Amino acid sequence: MGSDDQPELVQEGPIPQIHESLGAKFAPFGGWRMPLSYSGVVSEHTSVRERVGVFDVSHLGKALVAGPGAVDFVNRSLSNDLGRIRPGKAQYTLCLAPDGGVIDDLIAYYVSDEEIFLVPNAANTASVVTALEAVAPPEIRVTNQHRDYAVFAVQGPKSQEVLERLGISYPEEYMAYVDAEVPVESGSVVVRICRTGYTGEHGYELIPTWSDAPEVFSAVLEQVKALGGEPAGLGARDTLRTEMGYALHGHELALDISPVQAGVEWAVGWKKPEFFGREAVVAEKEQGPERKLFGLKAVEKGIPRRGNAVRRGGEAIGEVTSGTFSPTLKTGVALALLDSTSGVAVGDEVSIDVRGRELHCEIVNPPFVEAHVR
Numbered sequence: 001m002g003s004d005d006q007p008e009l010v011q012e013g014p015i016p017q018i019h020e021s022l023g024a025k026f027a028p029f030g031g032w033r034m035p036l037s038y039s040g041v042v043s044e045h046t047s048v049r050e051r052v053g054v055f056d057v058s059h060l061g062k063a064l065v066a067g068p069g070a071v072d073f074v075n076r077s078l079s080n081d082l083g084r085i086r087p088g089k090a091q092y093t094l095c096l097a098p099d100g101g102v103i104d105d106l107i108a109y110y111v112s113d114e115e116i117f118l119v120p121n122a123a124n125t126a127s128v129v130t131a132l133e134a135v136a137p138p139e140i141r142v143t144n145q146h147r148d149y150a151v152f153a154v155q156g157p158k159s160q161e162v163l164e165r166l167g168i169s170y171p172e173e174y175m176a177y178v179d180a181e182v183p184v185e186s187g188s189v190v191v192r193i194c195r196t197g198y199t200g201e202h203g204y205e206l207i208p209t210w211s212d213a214p215e216v217f218s219a220v221l222e223q224v225k226a227l228g229g230e231p232a233g234l235g236a237r238d239t240l241r242t243e244m245g246y247a248l249h250g251h252e253l254a255l256d257i258s259p260v261q262a263g264v265e266w267a268v269g270w271k272k273p274e275f276f277g278r279e280a281v282v283a284e285k286e287q288g289p290e291r292k293l294f295g296l297k298a299v300e301k302g303i304p305r306r307g308n309a310v311r312r313g314g315e316a317i318g319e320v321t322s323g324t325f326s327p328t329l330k331t332g333v334a335l336a337l338l339d340s341t342s343g344v345a346v347g348d349e350v351s352i353d354v355r356g357r358e359l360h361c362e363i364v365n366p367p368f369v370e371a372h373v374r
Helices: 016-021 041-050 070-077 122-133 159-166 213-226 234-244 278-287
Strands: 025-029 032-037 053-056 063-066 089-096 102-112 115-119 141-144 152-155 177-184 187-194 203-207 230-232 291-298 309-312 315-326 331-339 349-354 357-364
Touching: 016 213, 032 234, 041 053, 041 230, 041 234, 053 213, 053 234, 063 070, 063 122, 070 102, 070 115, 070 122, 089 122, 089 278, 102 122, 102 187, 122 141, 152 159, 152 213, 159 203, 159 213, 177 213, 187 213, 213 230, 234 315, 234 331, 291 315, 291 349, 315 349, 331 349, 331 357
Parallel strands: 053 230
Antiparallel strands: 025 032, 053 152, 063 115, 063 141, 089 102, 102 115, 152 203, 177 187, 187 203, 291 331, 291 357, 309 315, 309 349, 315 331, 349 357
16 A cells, blocks of 8 residues: 655654654655665565565545444445454455545554454545544544554564564564563553554554554564564555555555556445445446556566557557566566557567657556465
8 A cells, every 4th residue: 555645744753762863755745755775676675575574654544434323334335345254354355435445555454343444545544534424423533543553564574573583472473463562661552453464464553553653663662673674664665565466555556547447446445335436436346447466577678567558460559557677577567557459468578668769568457466465
């Protein structure tokens, strides 16, 4: 998850001094000043794929939906079916506009029938809160908690070992979470720990309070470094998620890109009688979308970038939504929305217009590399 929308006010995360002491290079992202890289994107990417890395993703939003019937209210609003999970589990879901466009993609934590904790994207938190508040009955409270909590992602094959070395409990099941005590310099603090992430590797997302964030990050980073890992910034997060074909809001998901077009139909509870945008996405699914998301893998030297035109036989058939150099594959990879009428399929060759030069690519099904999330 993430967004390229840039509100004018750039906010600071909870641990800017720690990032500065680690030599971070910063960039604005979703209205926040966030670490882009420390040692370099390729080094950080490789650390996550082969060992472990820790990301500060505290720019992600946080919101609480609470009150009698909160779970039913959220289930009538967001796309996925909360009936598929139980308290102690989390679920990827979407907040849709009436026309089926995506206001945001987010994680819903099922705390109890009267409490759902949401983690939306940075720039979209207020929009999600507003959409829910607009239809919430009097007994339901929707609270924006953006600056109440931090979010740190520990990702990589040694991520579990990081938590074990800290001596804290953690969820075994994918997309499950626990509230665990984490030892820090001043004693111990309670942190929500979820078995999830955005890199394609085994990992966890840790959600401490904003005030506890410096001590928690420092404790985690110490163990990450002891295992040969390093802090990782948003640059590596983007190359890692692109290799997995994970959607990024503002790129593969947007108000003008539906879940049917983006290939995330699995995050829609199609049998549910009610959720935001249901009528529009059901109709689109039945009729077939005008465009679909594909993966593109360069078969020659060159790096595709967002906005590049995709052509077949000289005819424009779509556009790159995300493009980067894959440090794992040592080649360019991209995600692209292609016209359904073009008739292209996996295995076909297309070209990307990279600053006036043709870059030949093969159409593939993401992920580009093997997933180890589970």
